[in-house]
Amino acid sequence: MSAGLDYFKKTKELIDNLYNNEMDNILKASELCAESISKKGLVFMFGAGHSRIMCEEMTPRQGCFPGFFALVEHAVSNHSSIIGTNGLRGPMFLEKYNGYAEEILNGFKFGKNDVMIIISVSGIRPLIVEMALGARKRGLPVISMVSRKHCESSKPGHKSGKKLIDVSDIIIDSQCPPGDCVIELDGIEWKTGPVSTVMGALITNMIRCEVAERLVKKGMKLELLPSHQAVGNPKVHDQLDRFYESYRLSLSHLYQ
Numbered sequence: 001m002s003a004g005l006d007y008f009k010k011t012k013e014l015i016d017n018l019y020n021n022e023m024d025n026i027l028k029a030s031e032l033c034a035e036s037i038s039k040k041g042l043v044f045m046f047g048a049g050h051s052r053i054m055c056e057e058m059t060p061r062q063g064c065f066p067g068f069f070a071l072v073e074h075a076v077s078n079h080s081s082i083i084g085t086n087g088l089r090g091p092m093f094l095e096k097y098n099g100y101a102e103e104i105l106n107g108f109k110f111g112k113n114d115v116m117i118i119i120s121v122s123g124i125r126p127l128i129v130e131m132a133l134g135a136r137k138r139g140l141p142v143i144s145m146v147s148r149k150h151c152e153s154s155k156p157g158h159k160s161g162k163k164l165i166d167v168s169d170i171i172i173d174s175q176c177p178p179g180d181c182v183i184e185l186d187g188i189e190w191k192t193g194p195v196s197t198v199m200g201a202l203i204t205n206m207i208r209c210e211v212a213e214r215l216v217k218k219g220m221k222l223e224l225l226p227s228h229q230a231v232g233n234p235k236v237h238d239q240l241d242r243f244y245e246s247y248r249l250s251l252s253h254l255y256q
Contacts, residue, residue, distance in 0.1 A: 037067035041113025123164030
């Protein structure tokens with residue numbers, strides 16, 4: 001069997017496991033988010049490192065709608081250079097730095113109906129745990145997307161001794177294995193083939209679709225971000241303007 005096909009089959013097994021084991025939690029999370037947005041709250045998405053991808057998979061993305069907020073902190077997620085300026089060392093250090101998440105949270109005025117979704121494979125770094133603790137201290141329920149196997153098998157990194165699964169109201173197990181990768185190859189010491197992006201993007205879009213359906217049933221009119229690739233279609237440009245304005249209004253309580 002080729003390594004690529006092996007990756008496909010192992011990832012498909014994880015997707016099947018997600019369907020069999022986590023649908024209740026995905027639906028609970030979706031209901032919480034829909035209730036928040038229907039009451040003019042915001043659902044914040046936070047992830048450090050590669051987990052940032054899930055924040056931007058939710059918004060801004062084709063088919064997204066106001067109500068979700070990508071809480072992207074560039075200092076812990078802009079590492080494409082690997083070495084030198086904007087390399088990996090800085091963000092990986094900040095993930096272990098106590099007090100940083102609190103400073104991020106202090107930049108916002110959260111509302112009574114807001115919700116926090118935190119994405120992390122391990123769920124053990126101080127930044128991630130502190131973000132959850134800080135959100136709950138401010139009254140936000142916390143939904144976590146995390147690998148239970150990785151989190152439960154790892155020592156806590158936060159000074160409280162807690163992990164993300166200890167400070168979450170709803171836990172969605174991404175089914176990712178410890179270390180994220182699923183492929184072993186002869187002659188290579190470490191595994192390759194990470195699955196957290198596939199699983200995280202799947203969960204993110206399942207929540208998005210569930211929330212949209214529930215909001216429509218509540219009678220809300222959603223302004224979706226359309227594909228802007230339709231050249232010459234005036235409806236697209238009009239819809240873009242409506243989306244921008246709707247999104248602007250959704251943020252009004254954050255800075256008052």
